[in-house]
Structures are given as C-alpha cells and as structure tokens.
Amino acid sequence: MIRVFLVDDHPIVRDGLRTVLTAEPLLEVVGEASNGQELLAQLPGTPADVVLLDLNMPVLDGLATTHELQKQHPDLRILMLSMMTHERTIGELLEAGAHGYLLKNADKAEIVTAIHAVAAGKRFLCSDIGLALLEKLLTSETESSAPSPENAIHLTHREREILQLVANGLTNQQIADQLFTSRRTVETHRQSLLEKTGVKNTPALIKYAMEQGLLDS
Template sequence: MIKVLLADDETMVRAGVRAILAAAPDIEVVAEAGDGREALELARAHRPDVALLDIRMPVLDGLGAATELRRAVPEVAVVMLTTFSEDAYITEALDSGVSGFLLKSGDPYELMAAIRAVHGGAAFLSPQIAHRVIRQVSGGRMSRQSAARERIAVLSPREREVLALVAAGLSNGEIGERLFLVEGTVKAYVSAMLTRLDLRNRVQAAVLAHEAGLVPED
C-alpha cells in the first residue's frame, strides 16, 4: 500500500483528490494538511511514501515545504499539485527536488499514475508540464545540446543507457527488466549517475538527457 500525505488549503480540493485516490486499491491517504508547515509536521509523524503538495498554501507554500521535506524526510517523494503552469513555478519546483508536477485540471488517472511512478523511483510530469519543459530545452538548442553532451561525457555507456531510460519515465524495476539487471544494481547506477552529474533528482536527469539528445523528441 502506497501511503500518501495530501496538503492543500482548500477543503473541497482535498475532498476531491481523496475521493479520486479512494478508487485506487493500492493507495491510501494517511494524513491531510491545510498548509505547508502542517504538512511537514504530519510527514515527520506518518512517514508517507508520497506527499502531494499544493504549490500555493498559507504559512509555508508548497515549494518551501518541498525543500524542507527533502531535508527532514528525504525518503518521501514529492509531487506538486497546482493550477499554475508558469515556467517560474516549474523551474523552482525542479530545484526544490520534487519528483512529479501535476496540474489540477489534468486527468484523474494522471494523479494515480504519478503517485505510482514516483513511489517506484521514477519521475512524472503531466503532459502540459512536459511540453513546457521540452520547449525550454529547445530554446538555444545547439548550445544547450553541446553543453549537455559535454556534461554527460563522464558517464559510461551503461550509465548513459540508464540515463536515457530514466528520462523515458521508467522506474528502477522497469529499467532492470529492460537492461537485464537486478533492481539494486539499477538503483546504484542511478545514484552514482546523479552524483557524478551533480543532479538533485530524476527530473533534472530527464531534462539533461533531453538536452543531450538521448531521448527522441515527438
């Protein structure tokens, strides 16, 4: 069972998300918060697997809560849930170490898919957010691509394979099946890769892989 902490200052939104997740037999909402500070306290108490955070909340907003959660309860995967899709929010969220970014206007099944993905060690961006990230990557493409390729030159061929599959949204288990590796070995590859590239999370790794041209664009 995947334990979820839900944080949103709107009671109706929390009720709607809770109702959606109630239909998933493998997901359980174990705590709810109305602001970021309360979410942080509940995360320490309940140790959820995934935290769904609204980006705009009183006392401490979602971005601030995500940053503190990564320090205080680093095992919790953070998914940002928001009605806002400005580039600044995307950039700040990625820098905060979130594993997923969803728009509240998205398909309810995206919510379940995101929770399962980040719990499995993958990253998840809603299609609208992914398109914006790719457009950012595409700006000044040649110079970005050259810099990204130079950056990943330190990786071994196997590590590049792993990076490309991380960018494709595969979990450690799925990567292991694809490359005929045990999941623990994949986890070690991912951890070493993030350290060598000085990346905070799999989302940043995915962006770098796109910049370097490791992943074909649609």
C-alpha cells in the same frame, strides 16, 4: 500499498483527491493538511511514501515546504500540485527537491500514474506541461535563424485569453465566469503573466501587451 499524504489549503480540493485515490486499491490516503507547517507537524506520527503538495498555500507554501522535507524527510517523494505553468517556477521546484509536477486540471488517470511513478523513484511531468515545453522548444528551433525581439516571451493559449479579457476591462470573477473556471485559477494566471512580462501591475501589463502586439484589435 502506497501511502499518500494530501496537502492543500482548500478542503474541496482535498475531498476530490481523496475520493479519487481511495478508489484505487494500491493507494491509501494516510493524512491531510492545509499547509506545509501542518504537514511537517504530522509526518513524525504519520509515515507516508508520497506527499501530494499544493504550491500556493498560507503559512508555509509548497516551495518552502519542499526545502524542509528534503532536510527532515529526504526519503519522502514529493509530487507538486498547482495551476502554475511557468517553466521557471517548475524548474525552481524540481531543483528544490520535488520529484514530479502535476497540474490541478489533470484527470484521474494521470494523477494515479503520477503517484505511482514518483513512488517508484521516477520523475514525472504532467502531459500538458511536457507538451507545452516541447512546443516551445520546436518553435524556438524553427525561429532560431530569424531575428526576434530581445524581450519576446511565450504565453500559453489560456494566458493569452485571460490577457485579452483583462485588457477588455473584465474583473477576475467575470473572467472566471466567461472561461468556466475558478477565480483563483484566473488570479494564478494573472500572476504568471506579471512574472513572465516583468511588470508590476495591470496597467503596465496592458501597456506591455499593446506594445508587443499581444492583443486582438
């Protein structure tokens, strides 16, 4: 039996994960917390094998929690859960001690597979991230002989969609409604766009996108 601890600041996310995991005969949800500080406080009295850890949380976020878990509970396996697709962020988390990375839009089968993998001492990277990195690598190799802009960046299909809608003047909620997703997911992608482009605000982001030809005419 694999003992799983759920950590996410949204109760509805924890409820969904608990429903998925309790249906699995080899998995047991032993605890829940809304941030890293609550997790660290509960772990001494609630032994676990795998912690399913959200990245963006108040009080103590996923990255800071990962560092603390490595110090206080080095045997605990850490499976990150996020909507962030930026490879730099994923790299920082894996370097900090996370054993796997899973997107929140993963299906039930992939979630269960990921938990079993990290519990068995393996590393796990969700299929969407793995395929995106492979696509980027293949594209890079294909274009290696051609000159490219010094500041070229790689955007996912969803990031390009959101960038276009931002440039069209839509609010986060309007974008979420149009793409049938949550406002928080849109906010996460917008933050990822700012990080990738290196700009500080929306006007600068739109200006950058226009200069780089990233917007539809």
